[in-house]
Amino acid sequence: MSFIKFIGTAGARFVVMKQLRASGGMWLKVGKTNLYIDPGPGALIRCLHSKPKLDPSTLDGILLTHKHLDHSSDVNVMIEAMTEGGLKRRGVLFAPGDALEEDPVVLKYLRGYLERVEILKENSDYRVGEIFFSTAKRHNHRVETYGINLMTSPHTISIITDTRFFPEIPGLYRGEILIIHVVRLKPVGEEPIDHLSIEDVKTIMRGAKPKLTILTHFGMTMIKAKPWEVASDLEKELGMRVIAASDGLQIDLEKIGSPEEWPLLSH
Numbered sequence: 031m032s033f034i035k036f037i038g039t040a041g042a043r044f045v046v047m048k049q050l051r052a053s054g055g056m057w058l059k060v061g062k063t064n065l066y067i068d069p070g071p072g073a074l075i076r077c078l079h080s081k082p083k084l085d086p087s088t089l090d091g092i093l094l095t096h097k098h099l100d101h102s103s104d105v106n107v108m109i110e111a112m113t114e115g116g117l118k119r120r121g122v123l124f125a126p127g128d129a130l131e132e133d134p135v136v137l138k139y140l141r142g143y144l145e146r147v148e149i150l151k152e153n154s155d156y157r158v159g160e161i162f163f164s165t166a167k168r169h170n171h172r173v174e175t176y177g178i179n180l181m182t183s184p185h186t187i188s189i190i191t192d193t194r195f196f197p198e199i200p201g202l203y204r205g206e207i208l209i210i211h212v213v214r215l216k217p218v219g220e221e222p223i224d225h226l227s228i229e230d231v232k233t234i235m236r237g238a239k240p241k242l243t244i245l246t247h248f249g250m251t252m253i254k255a256k257p258w259e260v261a262s263d264l265e266k267e268l269g270m271r272v273i274a275a276s277d278g279l280q281i282d283l284e285k286i287g288s289p290e291e292w293p294l295l296s297h
């Protein structure tokens with residue numbers, strides 16, 4: 031069974047620190063391959079407590095879209111769990127260069143436990159087992175950050191992680207399922223905040239025309255506005271399928287046979 035599971039849906043500092051939503055990123059399974067994306071705070075404990083349990087020793091890889099704490103704080107313990115305490119040399123770590131070099135978030139003594147480390151760069155292709163993906167242009171975020179396009183079947187997936195909006199975004203992420211990290215309800219304007227808002231999401235959806243959009247990684251203004259209501263307003267306004275992820279939401283990539291079935295997904 032292929033699926034993507036939202037281990038946590040918190041984004042930015044306050045929602046993560048107060049754990050108003052769980053944090054911890056996403057678990058992607060395609061065929062027999064398991065990839066953890068952005069193991070933020072609580073990733074390990076949420077996996078072990080999830081129903082059915084997700085066992086980190088079955089992971090084939092871990093990917094960091096960038097090194098900010100809400101995306102990476104559990105990366106070391108997840109490497110240890112994936113490699114069974116380093117007893118089994120296995121797994122791939124994908125991360126931008128600055129997550130490994132200056133002020134690194136991955137401990138050096140753990141890196142030898144991994145089968146390999148692959149540095150994420152702009153516009154490059156990567157593979158782990160049955161999962162093929164590529165990066166796009168570097169995001170406008172304070173640290174080196176990449177969104178990804180997954181060549182999954184029967185539906186391709188794009189993940190737009192944290193960034194300030196830039197005009198090329200809609201053209202870079204054309205996956206049928208579009209996962210967007212939307213921290214802010216209102217536009218950031220001139221504020222020094224490198225995050226997407228709902229206005230940006232509208233622009234991206236109109237340009238990228240995904241078959242299903244999933245909002246996640248919510249900051250405080252999104253939580254207060256009730257993400258499921260924001261999603262339903264977006265649906266009405268744009269006439270496109272939008273859902274708000276909740277902690278533990280699992281999207282079965284095979285069962286979602288056609289867009290006609292997607293309205294069955296609950297908010």
Ligand SMILES: [Zn+2]
Nearest residue numbers: 041042100192
């Ligand atoms: Zn973030």
